[in-house]
Amino acid sequence: MKSNTLRGQVAVAGIGESNYYRHGQSPDSEFKLALQAILAACDDAGIQPAQIDGFASFSDDRNDASRLAAALGIRQLRSATMQWGGGGGGCCAAVANGAAAIHAGMAECVVVFRSLAQGQFGRFGRTTGINTISGEKAYLMPYGVLAPPQRFAMRVRRFMHEHGVRQEAMRAIAMASYHHAQANPRAVMHGKPLDEERYDHSRWVVEPFHLYDCCMENDGAAAIILVSQERARDFKNKPVYVLGAAAGSGFRAGADPHNSPHYASANFGTLAPNLFRMAGIQPQDVGVVQSYENFTGGVLMTLVEHGLVDAQDINQFFTLDNLIAPSGKLPLNTSGGNLAECYVHGMELVIEAVRQVRGTSTSQAEKSDIALVAGGPMVTPASNLLLGSESVL
């Protein structure tokens, strides 16, 4: 029978990451970090790198699939896909593209990865050195709307205005990430706790974003290995299955500058129903969430658009207690994520979702058979992913 779904068809067999560094601190090049993450994922799965036959990435990753295939001595490259769009919008779509290649019989073992050495290649938060500008940025940069914090703050401000959201809701998201990072020795902010006072007194980057509302910029790489469900039980670790995935955005979400009709949005309005339909589950079945935090405000929108929180309840729901493992109402960003673990454009969030379903997180949620990842908020295309254990299938 023909099945137009990824549900249960593909499993994550391995996960791996490089060491995570503050930006500019990696002793190794970006390409070397990518290789380290891929080999770590192979080791975690217990497979030989030569078995890889596909690569999937996103955000214009600079580490070319053919160079990786040559470097790793791969016998046969069968699939090489790149998801359009920047930031973390593609972190889940890259998994979906790799999974789709496997399900369609075009590859058997696909690595999904992202490597980012901002010391080597420069930061997103700096825009000096541009003389003239045209296109979308021409309508923004001359007015000082230059880097990502400034490009997204007005969306969040509008969302706060429409729903009466208070700053404390965003603070809770930042504090949950830092709370979880204290248990995670991989996290760049491990050993650097955050409390309410520190958040409140931190400098504004751009209102309504304090310093701690903004993602870090880092050097690091992360990778996962996908195989078909037929092979899922052949590896060292408990298999984690793709339950569903979606990517894209709604009507004219890409109407620049800032002319998206549904402006105060993370762009998951059209994706979330498709995701849950494919997975055959309801929002209330989700036990733990990894929600991409370019900025904390995007997380608010993301959870609302996935039906996990009602917009009118945001101020009540977003408290530290509700967002932390093991027993908060909805454990969120349990590795520390982009705010406090490492900014690998969300691949670290995908890996954390796998760890939650395996039961091996450093901040394990009580209910973790179904884990949601949402990549991108406020960018287009955005993407999302549901992972689950065999018991869910």
Next chain:
Amino acid sequence: MSIKAENNYYLPAGLPMPVSESDGLSEPFWSGLKMERLRVQHCSHCQTWQFGPEWLCHHCHRFDPEWEEIEPKGTIYSWERVWHPSHDALKSHGPYIAVLVELPHAGNVRVVGNLLGDPMQEVIIGADVVGIFEHHLDAESPYTLLQWQYKAD
């Protein structure tokens, strides 16, 4: 109204200068501002307003939708006060305000600009604002920005 005096810009010189794309898509917008005219696309076939510009109308798919001059007025749809200097030109400048202005008389298209005046002033979503043309005639490639200020009572 316009700002003509050199060095009387809302933000310091040195930020990226806007120019039309090599294919000329936004040329009518930028040349319009130089003449103190705000122009956005308005399809004469289906009356759809459109901004930023595109080579076709997103509603009826007619190519080259017409540019129409509209009054530079609108309401504040959202705003931000920027503190962190993401560009060397802003290093010693201090905070500034960017606003997203909705143009109800042009199909609610929106444009981004700065809100002139005290950078610490209160910004009110929904407030009426009027456009001010800020000419950068001394720039290597002269251009004009459209800035905003609260409408006088």
